[in-house]
Amino acid sequence: xxxxxxxxxxxxxxxxxxxxxxxxxxxxxxxxxxxxxxxxxxxxxxxxxxxxxxxxxxxxxxxxxxxxxxxxxxxxxxxxxxxxxxxxxxxxxxxxxxxxxxxxxxxxxxxxxxxxxxxxxxxxxxxxxxxxxxxxxxxxxxxxxxxxxxxxxxxxxxxxxxxxxxxxxxxxxxxxxxxxxxxxxxxxxxxxxxxxxxxxxxxxxxxxxxxxxxxxxxxxxxxxxxxxxxxxxxxxxxxxxxxxx
Numbered sequence: 001x002x003x004x005x006x007x008x009x010x011x012x013x014x015x016x017x018x019x020x021x022x023x024x025x026x027x028x029x030x031x032x033x034x035x036x037x038x039x040x041x042x043x044x045x046x047x048x049x050x051x052x053x054x055x056x057x058x059x060x061x062x063x064x065x066x067x068x069x070x071x072x073x074x075x076x077x078x079x080x081x082x083x084x085x086x087x088x089x090x091x092x093x094x095x096x097x098x099x100x101x102x103x104x105x106x107x108x109x110x111x112x113x114x115x116x117x118x119x120x121x122x123x124x125x126x127x128x129x130x131x132x133x134x135x136x137x138x139x140x141x142x143x144x145x146x147x148x149x150x151x152x153x154x155x156x157x158x159x160x161x162x163x164x165x166x167x168x169x170x171x172x173x174x175x176x177x178x179x180x181x182x183x184x185x186x187x188x189x190x191x192x193x194x195x196x197x198x199x200x201x202x203x204x205x206x207x208x209x210x211x212x213x214x215x216x217x218x219x220x221x222x223x224x225x226x227x228x229x230x231x232x233x234x235x236x237x238x239x240x241x242x243x244x245x
Contacts (some may be wrong), residue, residue, distance in 0.1 A: 004105050011105040032056050037087075039077030041103070044068040046110045054080040054119070061087045063126070065103030069110045076119030078163070084150070093170050093197060101126030101170065107153040111184060114157055120164045125150025127171040127179075135229040138173060140201040144173035147206070148179030149196060158185045165197040172199055176223060185212040193220045193245070199227035203244040220245040 004151075030044065033053035038060045044050055048070040060066075076082035084105060091100030097101045104125040107115050127149050128218070133141045144152070149169030153159055159180070164176035176196035180186055193204035203223035207213055226241040 015102075025026065032058070035059070037061060038064045038066065038102075040064050042066045045071050046070050046113065049073065052076075052082050054082065057083045057085070058065075059085055059087050060102030063099060063101070063103050064108060067106040067108060068115075069108055069113065071113055072101045072115040072117070074120050076116045078119055082117075082120040084120065084122045084125075086126075089124045089187060090092070092124060092168065093127055093222070094126055095172060095199070096126070096130050098130055101149075103127070104148060104150045104169075106148075107151075107156045107159065109155045110157060112157050115159045117151075117159075117161045117164055119162075121167065122150040122164065122177070123167040125169040125171075125177075127152070127175075129172065132172065136238070136240075137182065138227070141173045141200070143173070147174045149176045149198070151178045153178075153180040153183055153186070155182050157183070159183060159187070161188045161191060163190045165194070166196055167192075167194050170198070174198060174201045176203045176225070178205045179230065180206070180210060181208045183210040186210055186216075187214040187216075188218060189214070189216045191218045193218065193223055195221070196223045198225050198241075200240055201225055201242050205241075205245070 012051055029049045032052050033056050036058045041064050046069040050072045052074040074082050086102035101124045109208040125147055129143055129145050132143050149171040169177045176198040177193050196204045203225040204220050223244050225244050228237050228239045230237055
């Protein structure tokens, strides 16, 4: 084995080990390709750029999440998509269960951050704190962990999402698929949002207080924002929910 091959081999081992262990904050540029398994929450600081190659499959175990304060470039291809998925999906829509699905991709606290997602599949994300609110309390819930089933972007710069699919994701309060708040710019184009669910606001997407929002040529199918409960003071069932798409 020559020197160049040895260096490449060592770097590959370091990358594999850090992902398997759920590494803490990283620096510089991180490349993901092939099969990536996340077993603990994976954190990326604002100095890091994550680059994900076409065909990469990222599988989250143990309800782990990916949180980035840096840049992300995930450029899949039409016939070679990047997939973000969960190892365990049992109990995905069960609000009393902490398990089922994964905790999603979080883009946070970097007004200069840039994220690009092309030809990606985001599936089986779950944002749910069991018992955090009941019945009529949905309108006052402020728990961030109940927002953005598979993607939550808050206090961030620019996000471009094109030709992606958001499938079978659940958020307890806001944004069954995607939650975005206080962004400089977000574009969502040519995407499919299907079978995403929340109990309150925005079955597929919840967008709030962003400087620029551009949503075009997307398809929304079978998303829901709905819950119900028995009101003991009145002889009828009360229904919550606003904005299935």
